[in-house]
Amino acid sequence: FRKYSAYPAVPIEGRTWPDNRIEAAPVWCSVDLRDGNQALPVPMSVEEKVAMFKLLVSVGFKEIEVGFPSASATEFAFVRRLVEEQLIPDDVTIQVLTQAREHLIRRSFEAISGAANAIVHMYNSTSTLQRDVVFRKSREEIKAIAVEGTHLCRQLKDESGSAGIRFEYSPESFTGTELDYALEVCHAVMEAWGASADNPVILNLPSTVEMSLPNMYADRIEWFCRNIMDRGAAIISVHAHNDRGTAVATAELALLAGADRIEGALFGNGERCGNMDMVTMALNLFTQGVDSGLDFSDLPYIREVYRRCTRMDVHPRHPYAGDLVYTAFSGSHQDAISKGMKAHGSHGDGLWDVPYLPIDPGDVGCSYEAIVRINSQSGKGGVAFVLEKDYGIQIPKWMQPDFAWEVQALADRTGEELSPQRIHELFLDGFVRLR
Numbered sequence: 001f002r003k004y005s006a007y008p009a010v011p012i013e014g015r016t017w018p019d020n021r022i023e024a025a026p027v028w029c030s031v032d033l034r035d036g037n038q039a040l041p042v043p044m045s046v047e048e049k050v051a052m053f054k055l056l057v058s059v060g061f062k063e064i065e066v067g068f069p070s071a072s073a074t075e076f077a078f079v080r081r082l083v084e085e086q087l088i089p090d091d092v093t094i095q096v097l098t099q100a101r102e103h104l105i106r107r108s109f110e111a112i113s114g115a116a117n118a119i120v121h122m123y124n125s126t127s128t129l130q131r132d133v134v135f136r137k138s139r140e141e142i143k144a145i146a147v148e149g150t151h152l153c154r155q156l157k158d159e160s161g162s163a164g165i166r167f168e169y170s171p172e173s174f175t176g177t178e179l180d181y182a183l184e185v186c187h188a189v190m191e192a193w194g195a196s197a198d199n200p201v202i203l204n205l206p207s208t209v210e211m212s213l214p215n216m217y218a219d220r221i222e223w224f225c226r227n228i229m230d231r232g233a234a235i236i237s238v239h240a241h242n243d244r245g246t247a248v249a250t251a252e253l254a255l256l257a258g259a260d261r262i263e264g265a266l267f268g269n270g271e272r273c274g275n276m277d278m279v280t281m282a283l284n285l286f287t288q289g290v291d292s293g294l295d296f297s298d299l300p301y302i303r304e305v306y307r308r309c310t311r312m313d314v315h316p317r318h319p320y321a322g323d324l325v326y327t328a329f330s331g332s333h334q335d336a337i338s339k340g341m342k343a344h345g346s347h348g349d350g351l352w353d354v355p356y357l358p359i360d361p362g363d364v365g366c367s368y369e370a371i372v373r374i375n376s377q378s379g380k381g382g383v384a385f386v387l388e389k390d391y392g393i394q395i396p397k398w399m400q401p402d403f404a405w406e407v408q409a410l411a412d413r414t415g416e417e418l419s420p421q422r423i424h425e426l427f428l429d430g431f432v433r434l435r
């Protein structure tokens, strides 16, 4: 076995997060146009970024990281276009990422000049590994980079005279950083910014590389929230990557543990295994009765724009959004769905209670049409359901097993899925005309 490092457990007495409930949605920040974009084989053009930005606004994001304007001419041009063509609604704040380096910070402020509301998001890596191997700098030197960068941001904000500029700091690779040191750097940044309840710093604690279980990350967030010098002067933000496949769980548990804000991307786009998937997390909240504030009522449209702009696919089994997630292939599932749909509303207190369908597909703009497909795995309930739904034919119970057997045998022989039309033909041929 090769050894991999996980971060040590935090000794935290009387942790509260396992008993907490998510009562309200966090502040969401989309990083589709930055983290998502930088991870694309072909990054978005300015036009594609504009289309994606409009989509994100229509979904309801109020904070949108629009790029890394000091990194390329396209990135800079896009931010300028948003500002100059007044494409940013009054209630939306754009966010720009910058490293903690003087010329990059200055260029980022140039990019947002004239924007009514903007967040300057500055980061530097604080992990043991990066300090030792990449930067070869001591803890003090790394902290000084963060503090000097923050001072410059504060100065440029003052010079701009814009009250609408806010500040976010990320101790990048937080998951590989000693917790007390991450707190020490964040405290120094808060001081340098002059953080207060009226002028809070967004402290974004990224799971830059997902290295441990979601519960261990949640412990770190609870520890951080408890030990920060002035909780009211900081907005605790989470930016979870999906290296272990658990970014959504990480963000959900972090929210239980006290985080205020969540960064993520549609369908989990982002570096390597992606960022926390906004669609899944928001709809998870929705199914628990929490209004996410995001509108995913037309997922097919959102998916189409996403595909067009990013040239990425959405996995057919992607939670809530995949092509196959409202489809049942097995007979027993089809039978249960068919019965559930008929009985829907009569059981319990009006809750959605159709077996095997965790949500009403209609709530996300998907139709019932695709729910039952008939192939060699289908059973009598599904076959009867299709005939009734598409042709209004109610086949008697005694006939169902024989007919289903015919359908299954044909599907097995051909190895194909059978369309409702084919099933209807088979029914007419075998069970009506010949008898």
Ligand code: KIV
Pocket (backbone or CB within 6 Å): 035, 097, 123, 170, 172, 173, 204, 206, 207, 208, 209, 239, 241
């Ligand atoms: O994953 C990460 O740490 C980042 C930072 C720049 C916030 O994307």
Ligand code: ZN
Pocket (backbone or CB within 6 Å): 035, 206, 208, 239, 241, 270, 271
């Ligand atoms: Zn990231």
